[in-house]
Amino acid sequence: MAKTSEDAKYHFKIWNGPNEVFDEDSPLHYVENYNDPRDFGELAGDYALAAQSVFDQYSKNQLTNYIAPLLHLIRQCLELDLKWLCSQVAHTEHQKHFEPEHTHNLKALWDESMPWIMQNIPLIARDVRLDATFRLVQAFHSIDPNGDLFRFGLSKVEAFSARKSADRVGFKKSLFPDFENAHYFCQHWALVVAWGYRGGGNEEEWQCSTPGGWNPLSFPRI
Incomplete structure (x- = not known):
């Protein structure tokens, strides 16, 4: 109840x-x-905007105080993006029992959505953002599997015989471009699933109008 x-x-x-x-x-x-309540995808967009704002401030002064909040926003956005993917896949005949709101596990969310999409919409393999998105999800899952490290500063998960601490986490300049690509990758393919596009051998079958003129074939190709 x-x-x-x-x-x-x-x-x-x-x-x-x-x-x-x-x-x-x-x-x-x-x-x-x-x-209508906001869905995972809409809220992910809100978190992406907030992450952009914090990243802009961090870029100006490089204050380390911004790092944990920034990484929390990025991880939360990725989690919401993956939950949106899962929820769209769940509307098909696949894994209706899975309830994405009950987990913070990024790997579980990826595993519940991406294999089905790869099998039923193989065109996704031509998206140049796929591998980088997977690497980013893997990295965040490995460093913060519970989703508590950047929220609370200390995680229940340990490394080197001590609880993980947020001030031990660093990142490269490529993090934010990789995050933006991952966010838009998830958003695009969640919409592809939602609109019922399947297959990938005949792209002419995908050339149909959608509200607002959104084009399912508009993504960066390998």
Whole structure:
């Protein structure tokens, strides 16, 4: 059973408005507006924008204070991207039992989505971003398998007989370009799955209109 948290001091429905106990001075509140909830893909885009902003600040002054928040945003975005891929694959006949929101394991999310896509949409193998995306997912999974290292500074996972600490993590200049490519790679192929494109031998079958003019064949090729 789902937990409920709707204290009227901080929550109200848009059609009813706040009641007499609502705290007008609270810096935070929750409004049920009855719109469709944001999906993993949309939220991943939000995290990508936030990561870009933090990366820009880090690039200006190289303050190490930015590193853990930046890596947390990047890892969270990758996790959401992979969860979106999984959710789109789950809408097919494959692995409907898998619930991506119940894990932070990047390898599990990759393994639940990518093999099915590679088999059913082999054109993905021609995307030049595939190998770099896999390397980035592997690196983040190896260094922060639980998704707690950059959130809390210390992970429950150990290395060299001590709990992993976020201040031990470094990165190359290529990290952010690799992350951008990985983000857009996941976004593109999640949409390909969502729109029902299959196969890959005959690209003419993919040349059909989509809302907004999105082109499933528009990706960097090997």
